[in-house]
Amino acid sequence: MGPLQIKDLLQETPESQSVTLKGWVRTKRESKNAIFIALNDGSTINNIQAVAQPGQFSPELLLTVTTGSCLKITGKLVESQGAGQTVEVQIEDIHVYGTADAELYPLQPKKHSLEFLREIAHLRPRTNTFGAILRIRHTLAFAVHKYFNDRGFFYLHTPIITASDAEGAGEMFRVTTLDLDKLPRTDEGAINFKEDFFGREANLTVSGQLEGELGAMALSKIYTFGPTFRAENSNTTRHLAEFWMIEPEMAFFELEDNMALAEDFVKTIIGYALENxxxxxxxxxxxxxxxxxxxxxxxxxxxxxxxxxFVVDNAFEKLTYTEAIEILLQSKPHKEKKFQYPVGWGIDLSSEHERYLVEKHFKKPVILTNYPREIKSFYMKLDDDGKTVRAMDVLFPGIGEIIGGSQREDNYEKLLERVHEVGIDPETIWWYLETRKFGTAPHSGFGLGFERLVLFVTGMSNIRDVIPFPRYPKSAEF
Known part of the structure; x- marks a missing residue:
């Protein structure tokens, strides 16, 4: 099973037992009386201190033990004589797996900017900050699967390559095997995608929702958790070209059920991270x-x-989009013209509006519902007033929208009408429309961008720092 991890060694009772530890050197410090090596293997943010005596090892060996070197150390686990940890290792033997040139190794024991660390994404997981982020990311991902499994959901793998644009935004990455220097053309001069691998245009998916709904119409409760892609030329701190989405879809759930699930889900997941x-x-x-x-x-x-x-302990405030607009119109920032973007019924709320509602007005997370149909996707169920849809957005402090969802339109005629309204060719999603003909049922779902959740939980300010190898405009280095 390999050596005991440093996380476990630090919890051991020191009884001079023989131990083997493996990891990377964070620091090496020499004094007249001892040589101190701080070792970390990534299992915890805490290093373990290993201590050798002067003259115990050759100068040539000690020269290879530098920050970044990879070692195997055997020795005795004893009570620590210094502050900060309860145990340390008295070194008996050192084996150097790999050295790190002290002059070239970029991660020296000093503060590095996040911008610099993005340039060395192959090494940044070795820093305290990114080690912590990646362990939290893992814990959150595990909690997601545990949450849904414990509540009778089935994990559905939806396709990464698709011919449909679930959001209708058109910002998709094309997938093709055509020779770009010799593109086949139709008689009209257009690219002839019938000669492409799939015999039609294909793209990387922006969402697994549409296929997820198909699963919910058979298994009742499903969730997807996979990579999604958006070719949006955005360089903000909130956007990535490749990101992971969590998308549950539930048959027989109406809007109120969907809101309750979303609130319980994020509270449980964040609570799991707080505990672990x-x-x-x-x-x-x-x-x-x-x-x-x-x-x-x-x-x-x-x-x-x-x-x-604050999120885990507070009941989320629930109100309609129309009520939120009234609050914003009566707000001091609006009256004093301090909002950057205008307020009025029919606008797509900006982050500053969402954060005002959460952080200033209600001082708790907020779920907004029943948005104008014109600013929401075609698949959302139309309200009786004909003007709004049964949408919901969950708003968090510091970040604004973190979840977007809705009750899905289950009426075939109404859905087909919306498809035509937004300019989607019904033939491209015939299979999606057909589920409304054969045993249609009320159903709902939502989407949570996983990186936004990790961003919120870690307190980081740039989404490029919460995914191991970020993809954004002009950047696919690693």
Missing amino acids: CKDDLNFLQNRLTEEEKSKPQNERSIPLLEKLS
Whole structure:
């Protein structure tokens, strides 16, 4: 099963037992009386200290033990003589797996900017910050699967290559095997996709929702959790070209059921991280606090753990889009013209509007419902007033919208009418429309961008820092 991980070694009772540890050197410090090596294997944010005596090893060997070197150390686990940890290892033998040239290794024991670390994404997981983020990301992903499995959902693998555009935005990456230097043409001069691999245009998916609905119409409750892609030329701190989406779809769920599930889901997932990632979250909270010391008091964020507890411990406020617009129209920022974007019924709310509702007005997470049909997707169920749809958005502090969902339109005629309204060719989604002919049922679902959840839980400010190898315009290096 391999050596005991450092996370487990740090919990051991020291009885001078023989142990083997393997990992990468974070620091090496020499004094007259001892040589101290801090080793980390990624299992925890905490290093373990290994101690050797002067003269115990050759100078040539010790020269290869530098920051970034990979070692196997055997020795005795004893009570630590220093502050900060309860155990340490008295070294008996050192084996160097791989050295790191001290002059070339870019991760020296000092503060590095996040921008610099994005340029060395192959090495940044070795830093405390990114090690913490990746462990939290794993924990959240595990919690997602556990949550749905424990509640009778089935994990459905929806296609990554698709011929449909679920959102109708058109910002999709094309998948083709055609020779770009010798594109086949029709008599009209258009590209002849009938000669392509799939015999038609194909793209990378922006959502697994449409296929997810098909699964819900047979299995009742399903969820997808997979990579999605959007060719949006955006360089903001909130957008990626490749990201992961969590999308549950449930038969027999109406809007109220959908809202209840979304609230319980995010509370449970965040609560799981609070319980299982304490050391990493404490580190990230301290990091954030240090970063914000230079800001004026009124511009500082609430402490990370307090923000997470804020979501877990508060019942979400529920109101309609129309009610939210009235609140914004009566708000001080609107009256004093401090909002950057105008407020009025029919607008697509901006992040500043959403955050005002959450952080200033209600001081708790918010679920907005019943949006104007014109600003929402074609598949959302039309309300009786004919003007709004049974949509819902979950709004969080510091981030705005984190979940978007709706009750899906289950009436064939109404759905077909909306398809025509938004300019989608019904022939491209005939299979989706047909489910409304054969045993249609009320059903609902929502989508949660996984990276946005990780961004919120870690307190990071740029979404490029919560996925191991970010994809964004002009960047696919690693």
